[in-house]
Amino acid sequence: xxxxxxxxxxxxxxxxxxxxxxxxxxxxxxxxxxxxxxxxxxxxxxxxxxxxxxxxxxxxxxxxxxxxxxxxxxxxxxxxxxxxxxxxxxxxxxxxxxxxxxxxxxxxxxxxxxxxxxxxxxxxxxxxxxxxxxxxxxxxxxxxxxxxxxxxxxxxxxxxxxxxxxxxxxxxxxxxxxxxxxxxxxxxxxxxxxxxxxxxxxxxxxxxxxxxxxxxxxxxxxxxxxxxxxxxxxxxxxxxxxxxxxxxxxxxxxxxxxxxxxxxxxxxxxx
Amino acid sequence: xxxxxxxxxxxxxxxxxxxxxxxxxxxxxxxxxxxxxxxxxxxxxxxxxxxxxxxxxxxxxxxxxxxxxxxxxxxxxxxxxxxxxxxxxxxxxxxxxxxxxxxxxxxxxxxxxxxxxxxxxxxxxxxxxxxxxxxxxxxxxxxxxxxxxxxxxxxxxxxxxxxxxxxxxxxxxxxxxxxxxxxxxxxxxxxxxxxxxxxxxxxxxxxxxxxxxxxxxxxxxxxxxxxxxxxxxxxxxxxxxxxxxxxxxxxxxxxxxxxxxxxxxxxxxxxxxxxxxxxxxxxxxxxxxxxxxxxxxxxxxxxxxxxxxxxxxxxxxxxxxxxxxxxxxxxxxxxxxxx
Numbered sequence: 001x002x003x004x005x006x007x008x009x010x011x012x013x014x015x016x017x018x019x020x021x022x023x024x025x026x027x028x029x030x031x032x033x034x035x036x037x038x039x040x041x042x043x044x045x046x047x048x049x050x051x052x053x054x055x056x057x058x059x060x061x062x063x064x065x066x067x068x069x070x071x072x073x074x075x076x077x078x079x080x081x082x083x084x085x086x087x088x089x090x091x092x093x094x095x096x097x098x099x100x101x102x103x104x105x106x107x108x109x110x111x112x113x114x115x116x117x118x119x120x121x122x123x124x125x126x127x128x129x130x131x132x133x134x135x136x137x138x139x140x141x142x143x144x145x146x147x148x149x150x151x152x153x154x155x156x157x158x159x160x161x162x163x164x165x166x167x168x169x170x171x172x173x174x175x176x177x178x179x180x181x182x183x184x185x186x187x188x189x190x191x192x193x194x195x196x197x198x199x200x201x202x203x204x205x206x207x208x209x210x211x212x213x214x215x216x217x218x219x220x221x222x223x224x225x226x227x228x229x230x231x232x233x234x235x236x237x238x239x240x241x242x243x244x245x246x247x248x249x250x251x252x253x254x255x256x257x258x259x260x261x262x263x264x265x266x267x268x269x270x271x
Numbered sequence: 272x273x274x275x276x277x278x279x280x281x282x283x284x285x286x287x288x289x290x291x292x293x294x295x296x297x298x299x300x301x302x303x304x305x306x307x308x309x310x311x312x313x314x315x316x317x318x319x320x321x322x323x324x325x326x327x328x329x330x331x332x333x334x335x336x337x338x339x340x341x342x343x344x345x346x347x348x349x350x351x352x353x354x355x356x357x358x359x360x361x362x363x364x365x366x367x368x369x370x371x372x373x374x375x376x377x378x379x380x381x382x383x384x385x386x387x388x389x390x391x392x393x394x395x396x397x398x399x400x401x402x403x404x405x406x407x408x409x410x411x412x413x414x415x416x417x418x419x420x421x422x423x424x425x426x427x428x429x430x431x432x433x434x435x436x437x438x439x440x441x442x443x444x445x446x447x448x449x450x451x452x453x454x455x456x457x458x459x460x461x462x463x464x465x466x467x468x469x470x471x472x473x474x475x476x477x478x479x480x481x482x483x484x485x486x487x488x489x490x491x492x493x494x495x496x497x498x499x500x501x502x503x504x505x506x507x508x509x510x511x512x513x514x515x516x517x518x519x520x521x522x523x524x525x526x527x528x529x530x531x532x533x534x535x536x537x538x539x540x541x542x543x544x545x546x547x548x549x550x551x552x553x554x555x556x557x558x559x560x561x562x563x564x565x566x567x568x569x570x571x572x573x574x575x576x577x578x579x580x581x582x583x584x585x586x587x588x589x590x591x592x593x594x595x596x597x598x599x600x601x602x603x604x605x606x607x608x609x610x
């Protein structure tokens with residue numbers, strides 16, 4: 001008999017009473033801590049997250065940049081705020097995948113059978129998402145700065161743009177949380193997510209000025225919420241943002257939150 | 272934890288008419304259950320019988336479509352959060368975070384229960400020690416063996432000592448050594464006053480562990496009692512006889528039926544007969560008479576009733592449990608997705 005088993009046979013687990021009930025905030029923070037631990041143990045997830053945007057940044061800047069904006073350096077001024085929006089949006093897909101993984105493994109059954117604030121696991125998920133958005137955004141921004149991107153509004157503009165990015169990520173996150181709750185195979189969540197997001201991201205003003213596009217496409221691109229978000233992010237980083245731009249950029253995230261947060265709750269509590 | 276004024280009067284679990292449907296599938300179809308405090312109670316049944324669904328309802332993970340239940344005196348529907356405060360559940364599939372270490376898993380759960388900082392770590396280490404997992408504390412759970420995972424999963428259910436511990440097929444997929452150690456833990460816990468409700472598809476597991484057993488099939492309870500009571504209902508055991516000359520199988524079957532009463536079951540190849548024998552003595556006498564009658568026996572054995580045989584006896588031979596189990600596994604899988 002191995003040592004582990006015999007050790008188990010010799011001892012009865014000590015009995016313990018429940019300590020004072022923790023607050024909802026404390027519950028949520030525990031799940032946030034879990035998200036942070038995930039960075040430590042699964043650093044690859046961050047790699048997945050930033051590799052695509054890094055590749056996009058390098059390819060678009062050096063291959064298409066000259067043709068699209070006169071020079072790679074000029075293209076960076078347009079492209080970096082846009083690719084940040086794309087990063088955050090794709091990021092949300094991974095978040096839905098993570099949720100789907102948790103659900104497929106029975107981990108949430110344990111959480112749901114605990115006497116905790118029932119939304120704490122989602123709050124924790126959000127904490128993890130915000131961290132991921134900020135980390136991935138910072139990496140992309142650093143590469144942009146290295147390549148010659150110069151935001152006119154300086155640090156304040158960057159901070160404001162990141163706040164906008166987090167709000168966008170939060171809003172878009174609901175779509176993939178709902179998908180994660182509905183679909184128990186993480187790969188399907190990813191495939192569906194990207195199938196949905198790729199056309200939305202490409203048919204936007206992130207990479208190319210819509211003025212060169214055919215009329216029917218331009219009509220879509222100018223109202224595409226992704227374009228509105230990219231426009232606002234650019235404006236914040238160059239210090240020219242208007243209230244109107246911000247309101248338009250935040251419309252989709254707000255609408256999604258209002259519509260999908262109750263759906264999420266219902267799906268989670270459905271039993 | 273509020274109504275501890277009369278802690279010992281209320282049973283650990285008392286359920287009336289629990290029903291849960293998944294579309295057309297009647298997973299649980301009207302079950303009553305009474306489990307006194309401190310008891311090990313087994314729910315025995317084939318895959319798809321409704322065991323897991325019944326347990327998920329009692330653990331507040333599935334809402335009953337009809338019926339009522341109280342767990343440690345708390346109403347399942349009215350006060351699920353109070354129920355959650357006095358139960359723990361270890362599901363069929365490890366409910367652990369595979370990416371985190373064993374210790375981090377336990378610290379996370381300890382914090383969720385309200386242990387702070389150092390106390391959470393101390394509780395995690397205490398449990399790791401008690402379950403022989405101290406050496407593996409800083410390894411990611413995905414690198415654990417099946418037995419270690421199961422132990423950590425049970426440890427995770429004991430952060431705060433629960434009033435009722437639900438264990439869904441606690442030893443499925445474990446090797447015999449790991450199985451023994453899980454059994455030992457379950458007994459120790461029951462001895463310390465924890466009520467344990469476990470599901471199993473193994474007759475011997477229910478037999479070894481449980482003071483009472485409820486047999487469930489098609490979402491209904493078809494029998495309940497102590498292991499001894501169930502076996503008496505089934506006959507003390509089955510006499511299995513293999514004939515030297517298979518052509519005489521009809522003679523032998525008729526002979527044994529006349530001698531022991533009841534029906535003979537034939538195995539698929541048609542060379543072995545099984546029949547209920549109330550006592551070993553009766554079995555021996557029947558065998559001797561068979562040989563005296565000139566029917567040569569190639570091999571024989573006396574076995575405790577298997578789950579199959581318990582079902583055969585309880586359902587009056589309405590079909591083999593194993594066959595039905597195979598048919599219904601798919602249905603449970605479908606139901607599982609809908610949950």
